[in-house]
Amino acid sequence: EDQVTQSPEALRLQEGESSSLNCSYTVSGLRGLFWYRQDPGKGPEFLFTLYSAGEEKEKERLKATLTKKESFLHITAPKPEDSATYLCAVQAGSNYKLTFGKGTLLTVNP
């Protein structure tokens, strides 16, 4: 069974304090790893797809990386508007189902 574990569950940062969120996974035949951002009371917003170990993607202050066992979402010099829950999901096998982690709640204080 595919498993996705995100850590920490919650992270509180000061504005400008860089850090990383972790997503570790156990799947057979990874086809893609996905990062989403979710604001309270809203649907998840797609951020990145990573397909193979060594791949990196960047968007503004966010950078996602992938190894064979885990992915990191690095947040450089975060701002209060980066506060959200960040979700990680994996796709493996032949269907289109995603398996989601439970998310990391990020709070950035001004």
Next chain:
Amino acid sequence: DVKVTQSSRYLVKRTGEKVFLECVQDMDHENMFWYRQDPGLGLRLIYFSYDVKMKEKGDIPEGYSVSREKKERFSLILESASTNQTSMYLCASSVTSGRERYEQYFGPGTRLTVT
């Protein structure tokens, strides 16, 4: 930009009522999904559809059914709503082919309360 819309943001229903949640996507995506999201449990897949009139059970299909009569529209039906179906319901869609084929795009969600 992909746009996925859901019929209601908030819904309050009584126990035993039949409830319809509707989802529409405007990007000609073949695949559509229904999830529920609960604190501490994350997102759980209820049903998905990979073509018109086709459906497959997800991880928690009990108490739910779905309908997909048109490519752009996917409905979730609670035949007889119960209080344990109080949750945030999220619809998503994705394409079947190409490098982006597993990327799912979500709607804004429907917060359903069953009293």
